[in-house]
Amino acid sequence: MRSYRRVDGRKTRGDRRKQEIVEATLRVIEREGVAGVSHRSVAREAGVPPASITYHFPALDDLLVATLVTAAAEMAARTGDVIESSRIKGSGPAGAVAEMLADALGPSRGRTAALHELYLLAARRPALRPAARLWIDVLTSLGRQPDEVGFRAFLAAIDGMLTQGLIDDEPPTAAELLPVVEHLLAPLR
Template structure:
């Protein structure tokens, strides 16, 4: 994709690195961030422990890469909802469906997300996450305060659902998001 002639050595390496990264995400889902070790990830990927240390010098590198990958996946889902005729409804459905399918992946996302609070190197990635959300909101309102409220609501709703064990349905989520979006201007509306 990037260059016409690929180095077969590097290509194989990147494929392997991706395998390890996916394994790392599964480990985070299963055992939390604390469970991420070189050995555990390599074992999950069905590879020798040395390979994990080769591709990720420190355990921190591994977590950083995992967050980036997690945010990428999130951004993709977000973009899909953004392009829908009713972004708010689409997002509400997406979030509810994710929670219903299983909490572990969502927990993993937020554990990695929170990791950015301690690592300045991750702030740009976290910011991207919020920006994508704001882009969705701006399709429905011009009020910047409403955009902030909307973004905060999304993270707050998910976080609270996770920690309290509640399972809000799509309509409940949508109602809250719609309210946050309403803002001072009565209707930004879809054009």
């Protein structure tokens, strides 16, 4: 039993293909929603034979879990970047959150919608719950006092703003979002 994982940390052929499949899945969800994910649609998108999907992800749920984990990680990174850059601009915490939301609902809208759908799917599929927690952690990391009433309200509102923003036809601007975020953060000072 010898492993093909390289000692130097580089990925094996299989790992690389797994990553390609996950990324193709994300593109499918962006385009057609979670309902559009099937062995065949992902295989078509990734340019691999359908049996290759089942080989690397024995059940379709396994693929969704891997995709949710990847998407949450990517979104966390992107959120970190946006907040960092708004810190440099000196727009304060409310500005940072508003810009994060505007980015999520504007330029990153597709990814956000994909992530949101996967996150909501956890309500029906217990297998996705642990992975969904990763995204909740991203949101939680936006604040510091998870037990405070005000912070719970803030968290719920962020979630609701994302939901509503995704249903609206036009994405909101950071300027439109800012007063609401400020209102929510004010009691937390």
